[in-house]
Amino acid sequence: xxxxxxxxxxxxxxxxxxxxxxxxxxxxxxxxxxxxxxxxxxxxxxxxxxxxxxxxxxxxxxxxxxxxxxxxxxxxxxxxxxxxxxxxxxxxxxxxxxxxxxxx
Amino acid sequence: xxxxxxxxxxxxxxxxxxxxxxxxxxxxxxxxxxxxxxxxxxxxxxxxxxxxxxxxxxxxxxxxxxxxxxxxxxxxxxxxxxxxxxxxxxxxxxxxxxxxxxxx
Numbered sequence: 001x002x003x004x005x006x007x008x009x010x011x012x013x014x015x016x017x018x019x020x021x022x023x024x025x026x027x028x029x030x031x032x033x034x035x036x037x038x039x040x041x042x043x044x045x046x047x048x049x050x051x052x053x054x055x056x057x058x059x060x061x062x063x064x065x066x067x068x069x070x071x072x073x074x075x076x077x078x079x080x081x082x083x084x085x086x087x088x089x090x091x092x093x094x095x096x097x098x099x100x101x102x103x104x
Numbered sequence: 105x106x107x108x109x110x111x112x113x114x115x116x117x118x119x120x121x122x123x124x125x126x127x128x129x130x131x132x133x134x135x136x137x138x139x140x141x142x143x144x145x146x147x148x149x150x151x152x153x154x155x156x157x158x159x160x161x162x163x164x165x166x167x168x169x170x171x172x173x174x175x176x177x178x179x180x181x182x183x184x185x186x187x188x189x190x191x192x193x194x195x196x197x198x199x200x201x202x203x204x205x206x207x208x
Contacts, residue, residue, distance in 0.1 A: 005154075022201050030204075031205075038204075040199070040201050040202075042197060044197070048195075091147055093146060093147050093148070094146050096153070101133075101134055101135075
């Protein structure tokens with residue numbers, strides 16, 4: 001499993017605009033090979049958000065970043081002007097160990 | 105959905121010991137009410153690890169931190185001496201929006 005996290009520093013007065021932009025956004029992720037899950041997370045630390053995309057492998061993630069789906073999903077980023085306080089910061093991770101609920 | 109992340113700063117020379125400790129650890133999470141998923145992630149940034157536990161709600165997470173399962177799962181933390189370069193840093197998150205693969 002492979003996870004790409006993107007850290008966003010958001011103007012607290014524009015947090016509602018930031019969240020609405022994400023809720024209304026078409027990610028074009030649903031049909032991408034190797035895509036497992038996406039979530040946008042709001043930290044208890046005001047103004048900090050993390051987007052989190054999970055992939056079957058790093059190769060699947062890299063193929064997505066070079067795909068048409070990626071280009072389409074990232075159009076209109078200019079609408080974040082005045083909302084973000086800094087450039088988003090990407091960090092990439094490989095899974096070491098996992099646990100899931102015990103099935104009865 | 106609720107996510108608790110714990111950030112670890114690990115001595116790069118002890119990274120294998122850190123990972124082995126987690127792989128061999130009994131988390132006691134499997135049967136905990138509201139538990140969704142756990143993963144330990146290794147960053148591309150050397151020495152940075154994030155543990156990531158997902159819960160149905162903040163209330164489920166908080167109930168777990170006060171439970172016997174939590175106490176049992178966190179015994180033996182002293183074995184991290186010399187492996188961690190700093191205290192772990194916890195950050196708590198609420199889900200804003202999610203996406204999953206399109207089912208065919």
